[in-house]
Amino acid sequence: MKYLIILKSFLFISISRKKNEEHIDTLWDFNSTFCSSYGLKVDCNPRLQLLVRAKILKSNNDYYSFKYPYIYYFFIAKYLSESLEDDDTSTIVNKLINTLDKRKSMNILMFLTHHSKDKSILDRIIIHTKTLFSQLEPTDLGINARFIDKIIDSLPTINYQKVDCHEYRQSIEDEKDNQLIEFDSDSDSDSESESESESESESTENNPSLINLMNEFNLSFKSLDLLGQLTRNYYGSLKIEQKESLLSEAINAPLRALESIFSILRDDPDQALSMIEAKIKEKIDNNETYSKLELNNISRKILFNLMSAITYSIIKKNIRVNW
Structure with missing residues (x-):
């Protein structure tokens, strides 16, 4: 004592x-x-x-x-x-x-x-999470996402690999353990986070809308982790309406974040492609030459793969945390 x-x-x-x-x-x-x-x-x-x-x-x-x-x-x-x-x-x-x-x-x-099982904590977290990307509806990955398929001429072939389910689950748990080890070794995490935030602010100081997008996107994923834990901690002490509110927000928050990216690309995909083409030109050697058509095709594949990876990561994280 x-x-x-x-x-x-x-x-x-x-x-x-x-x-x-x-x-x-x-x-x-x-x-x-x-x-x-x-x-x-x-x-x-x-x-x-x-x-x-x-x-x-x-x-x-x-x-x-x-x-x-x-x-x-x-x-x-x-x-x-x-x-x-x-x-x-x-x-x-x-x-x-x-x-x-x-x-x-x-x-x-x-x-x-x-x-603590104080319900006011739960309510305050849900209310705050609902303010993130509140102007957007959660993406349905249906009609509103079809523009992604149009980025490239043909969809890539999906190859499934047969793996042992126990080994796969063990690899996932090992990955979680490695993340915890990395975190524990970071005793000065808060000061480092602040310095990282300062450097990010300096690099994006001319684009405040991008800063806000990044902050809200990060908050959405942190909220997902927390809401997932709340779902497990309060499972036996919540009424049906409270569980529905908690789970709905845990699912919808990251989907609203994903819609924020979709809405930007849906409105002006050419701008994103132009940015990727410019980055490719910066990286290639002077001896390498690509036609405008080749650069455009490469940029489209990169953008498609990037959006596919982001979408898959969000869905995978959502399932892991909530189920």
């Missing part, structure tokens, strides 16, 4: 000061205030050292921080789940939902929906 008090102290400071590490003096000051308020006596030093030996915390020149990102996400979500009725906590949760494209926000919310 007293170890949880130490962790809660650390989390409270981290949230209020927006810092990932704190000096021992700051922890002692807060600990004194906390113990005075609740009539407790907790000696920080031995418990901090034990948490360090347990690899929950790490220390560096009297500065303490969580050893691994997932431990931080787990305990900060636990802290928030115990104070959801507070206005400050509600504000923090709303901010996390509005910044789902950030890895930190996404994972804290994942753990928060694990710690």
